[in-house]
Amino acid sequence: MAAPIGNIKDRLFERATAIFAAIVLGLTLLLFALLLRESLPALKKFGFSFVTGTTWDPVAETFGALPFIYGTLVTSVIALLIAVPLSVGAAVFINEFAPPWLKGPVAFLAELLAAIPSVIYGLWGVFVLVPLLRDHFMKPVTKLFGWVPLFKGPVYGPSMLAAGVLLAIMVVPFILSVSREVMATVPQRQKEAVLSLGGTQWEMIRIVIGQHCIPGIFGATILGLGRAIGETMAVTMLIGNRPDILFSIFQPGYSMAAVIANEFTEATGDLYMSALVAVGLVLFLITFAVNIAARLILKQLLARASRGI
Amino acid sequence: MIKKCSGSIVRYLLAALCLVIAIPAFAGDITVNGAGATFPYPLYSKWFYEYSNAHPGVKFNYQSIGSGGGIKQITAGTVDFGATDAPMTDDEMAKLPGAILHIPTAIGAVSVVYNVEGIKDALKLSPDVLAGIFLGEIGKWNDPKIAALNKDARLPAIDIVVAHRSDGSGTTDIFTNYLATVSPEWKSKVGRGKSVNWPVGLGGKGNEGVAGVVKQTPGAIGYVELAFAQQNKMKDAALRNRDGQFVSPSLEGTSAAAAGAAKAMPADFRMSLVDAPGKDSYPICGLTWLLVYKDQKDPVKGKAIVSFLKWALKDGQKMNAPLLYAPLPKSVAEKVDQVAREIKSGGKSLY
Numbered sequence: 001m002a003a004p005i006g007n008i009k010d011r012l013f014e015r016a017t018a019i020f021a022a023i024v025l026g027l028t029l030l031l032f033a034l035l036l037r038e039s040l041p042a043l044k045k046f047g048f049s050f051v052t053g054t055t056w057d058p059v060a061e062t063f064g065a066l067p068f069i070y071g072t073l074v075t076s077v078i079a080l081l082i083a084v085p086l087s088v089g090a091a092v093f094i095n096e097f098a099p100p101w102l103k104g105p106v107a108f109l110a111e112l113l114a115a116i117p118s119v120i121y122g123l124w125g126v127f128v129l130v131p132l133l134r135d136h137f138m139k140p141v142t143k144l145f146g147w148v149p150l151f152k153g154p155v156y157g158p159s160m161l162a163a164g165v166l167l168a169i170m171v172v173p174f175i176l177s178v179s180r181e182v183m184a185t186v187p188q189r190q191k192e193a194v195l196s197l198g199g200t201q202w203e204m205i206r207i208v209i210g211q212h213c214i215p216g217i218f219g220a221t222i223l224g225l226g227r228a229i230g231e232t233m234a235v236t237m238l239i240g241n242r243p244d245i246l247f248s249i250f251q252p253g254y255s256m257a258a259v260i261a262n263e264f265t266e267a268t269g270d271l272y273m274s275a276l277v278a279v280g281l282v283l284f285l286i287t288f289a290v291n292i293a294a295r296l297i298l299k300q301l302l303a304r305a306s307r308g309i
Numbered sequence: 310m311i312k313k314c315s316g317s318i319v320r321y322l323l324a325a326l327c328l329v330i331a332i333p334a335f336a337g338d339i340t341v342n343g344a345g346a347t348f349p350y351p352l353y354s355k356w357f358y359e360y361s362n363a364h365p366g367v368k369f370n371y372q373s374i375g376s377g378g379g380i381k382q383i384t385a386g387t388v389d390f391g392a393t394d395a396p397m398t399d400d401e402m403a404k405l406p407g408a409i410l411h412i413p414t415a416i417g418a419v420s421v422v423y424n425v426e427g428i429k430d431a432l433k434l435s436p437d438v439l440a441g442i443f444l445g446e447i448g449k450w451n452d453p454k455i456a457a458l459n460k461d462a463r464l465p466a467i468d469i470v471v472a473h474r475s476d477g478s479g480t481t482d483i484f485t486n487y488l489a490t491v492s493p494e495w496k497s498k499v500g501r502g503k504s505v506n507w508p509v510g511l512g513g514k515g516n517e518g519v520a521g522v523v524k525q526t527p528g529a530i531g532y533v534e535l536a537f538a539q540q541n542k543m544k545d546a547a548l549r550n551r552d553g554q555f556v557s558p559s560l561e562g563t564s565a566a567a568a569g570a571a572k573a574m575p576a577d578f579r580m581s582l583v584d585a586p587g588k589d590s591y592p593i594c595g596l597t598w599l600l601v602y603k604d605q606k607d608p609v610k611g612k613a614i615v616s617f618l619k620w621a622l623k624d625g626q627k628m629n630a631p632l633l634y635a636p637l638p639k640s641v642a643e644k645v646d647q648v649a650r651e652i653k654s655g656g657k658s659l660y
Binding site for chain 1: 374375376377378380381398400401468470475476477478479499500501502503504505506507510511512513514518521522525526
C-alpha cells in the first residue's frame with residue numbers, strides 16, 4: 001500500500017517540475033513571439049535596412065538601428081578588454097598569492113560590487129568617472145595621439161569610452177567570482193607537480209591554471225558580456241546618447257538598451273513604437289547569437305582542455 | 310458531513326465577498342485614476358492631496374508615466390483622465406472612442422542654461438543665434454554673432470557643447486516647437502517633437518541628465534524646465550522675444566506670454582504659447598493639459614472629476630506659483646471653466 005502512494009507522489013513531483021520547466025520555455029517563446037509581432041510594422045516598412053540604416057529620426061519616422069547596435073558592441077568590447085585581464089589577474093592574486101587575512105576582505109569587497117544598483121554606478125560615473133577620464137586621460141591622449149582616429153577629439157566627457165570603462169567595473173565581479181571558482185577546482189597535486197619539477201610560480205600558473213581554466217574563464221567572460229550588452233541605466237547616463245557611428249571611442253554614441261529606455265515612454269505613433277520594439281528584438285537576437293556562439297566555442301575549448309590533460 | 314461543511318464554507322465566503330464589495334460602497338470612497346505627463350506631477354500631487362483633504366471620500370491615483378503613456382491609456386480607456394504636455398494630434402484624436410477635452414491647468418517654461426565664463430549678467434541670445442547653436446552652425450563661444458549680442462562680455466574661444474534631452478519629453482516638444490517657429494531652417498531640417506534627430510550634441514536623461522552635462526562640461530549649453538533651473542540655481546540665458554526685448558525666464562514672463570497669447574486662444578485650447586507677443590513675454594512656454602472625455606460613462610466618477618476641475622481652475626491655481634508653475638491668466642481660466650460645463654454623463658451636465 002505504501003509503495004503506490006510513494007510512486008504517485010514521485011510522479012506528481014515529476015509532473016510539477018515538468019510544468020515549471022515548460023513555463024520557463026513558454027515564457028521565452030512568448031517573449032520572442034510578442035517582440036516579433038509588435039516589431040512587424042517597422043520591419044515590414046524598413047526591411048533589412050532597419051539594421052543597416054544610420055538615421056534615427058522620430059519626427060520624419062525614419063528608423064535605422066545601426067548606430068545603437070554599433071554603440072552596444074563597442075562599449076561591450078571596451079568593457080571586456082578591460083575587465084577580463086583585471087578580473088583574471090585579481091583572481092590569480094586572491095587564490096594564489098594573497099595572505100589569508102587579505103583573501104577574505106578583497107574577495108568580499110570585489111563581489112560586493114555586483115550588489116550595487118546600476119543607477120548608483122551611473123551617478124558615480126557622471127560625477128566622478130567622467131570628469132576624471134576627461135581631464136586626466138582623454139584630454140592628454142587627444143593632445144598627443146589625436147591623429148590616431150581611435151582617439152580623435154573633441155573631448156566632451158560622456159563617450160563610448162566612459163560607458164565602456166564603467167561597464168568594465170560593473171562586470172568585474174561576475175568574471176572575478178567565476179574565475180576564482182574555476183581556479184579553485186585545479187587539483188592541488190597538479191600545482192605541486194609543476195613546482196616539484198622546478199617550475200616557478202609563474203610557470204605553475206601559466207601551465208596548470210592556463211590549461212585547466214581557460215574554458216571556465218571564457219564562460220565567465222560571456223557572462224560578463226551578457227551583462228554589458230543588456231545594461232541600460234548606467235550606459236545611458238554616460239554614453240552621450242548620440243545616434244551616430246563615430247570611430248573615435250572618445251566620441252559619444254548610443255546603445256540599444258538605452259534608446260529603448262529613453263524613448264519608450266513618450267513614443268507616440270505606431271511606427272515609432274514598433275521601431276523601438278524592433279530594437280528590442282535585435283537586442284534579443286544578438287544576445288541569443290552571442291550565447292550560442294559562446295556555447296560552441298566552449299565545447300571546443302573543453303574538448304581541447306580535456307585532451308591537454 | 311463533507312457536503313454540509315463545504316456549504317457553510319461557501320456561505321461564509323459569499324458573506325465575506327459581500328462585505329468586501331459593500332464596505333467601499335458604503336463608505337462612498339471614489340478613486341479616480343489618471344496617468345500621463347511627468348512635468349506637472351509635483352503640482353498635480355499637491356492638488357490631489359489638498360483636494361482629497363477638503364473633499365473626503367474622493368481619492369486620486371495619478372501615475373506620472375509620461376505624456377505618450379497618458380494619451381495611450383486614455384485612448385484605451387484604462388484611466389479616467391489623462392495628462393499631457395503636448396496637445397494630442399488630429400491623428401491621435403481620430404483614434405479616440407469619443408470626443409475629448411483638453412483642459413489647460415498650468416503653464417511651464419523652458420530655460421536655456423549654459424556653462425561659460427566671462428559673461429557678467431545673463432547671456433543674451435536671439436532666436437536665430439539659438440537656432441544656429443542647436444543646428445551646429447555656430448560652434449564657438451566667441452563667434453561674432455554671439456559677441457554682437459553680448460558686447461560687454463569676454464567670451465572664450467572654446468567649443469560650444471550642446472546638451473539636449475535623450476528621453477522623449479514634453480520639454481523637448483516645447484523647445485523644438487519654439488525653434489521650429491522662429492527658424493525655417495530648423496523646421497525643415499529637424500522639426501518639432503518629443504524626440505527629434507538632433508544635428509549636434511550630447512543627450513542627457515531627464516532634466517537632471519541635461520543639467521549634469523551642462524554643469525560638468527565647460528562650454529556647454531542646454532535646456533531644462535524653468536522650475537528645475539531655478540531650484541538648482543543654474544545660469545540661464547535672456548532670450549530676445551518677438552517684441553525685441555531680452556527676457557530672462559521667470560514666472561512673470563511666462564504669465565505674460567500666456568496673457569499675450571490668450572486673445573488668440575482656440576476653443577479647444579490646443580495652442581502653443583511659444584514666441585508669444587508682448588514686451589514682457591518669455592518666448593519658450595507651453596501649456597500642460599488634463600485630458601477628459603466629454604461623455605463620462607460613470608456619472609459618479611464623472612461628477613468627481615468635474616468638481617475637481619472646478620476647484621483646480623480656482624483654488625488650485627493659487628498653488629501653481631509656489632511650485633514654480635505659472636497660473637493660467639484669469640481670462641483663460643474662465644474660458645476653461647465654461648468648457649468644463651460641457652462634460653456630461655447620460656446627456657446630463659455634471660457641472
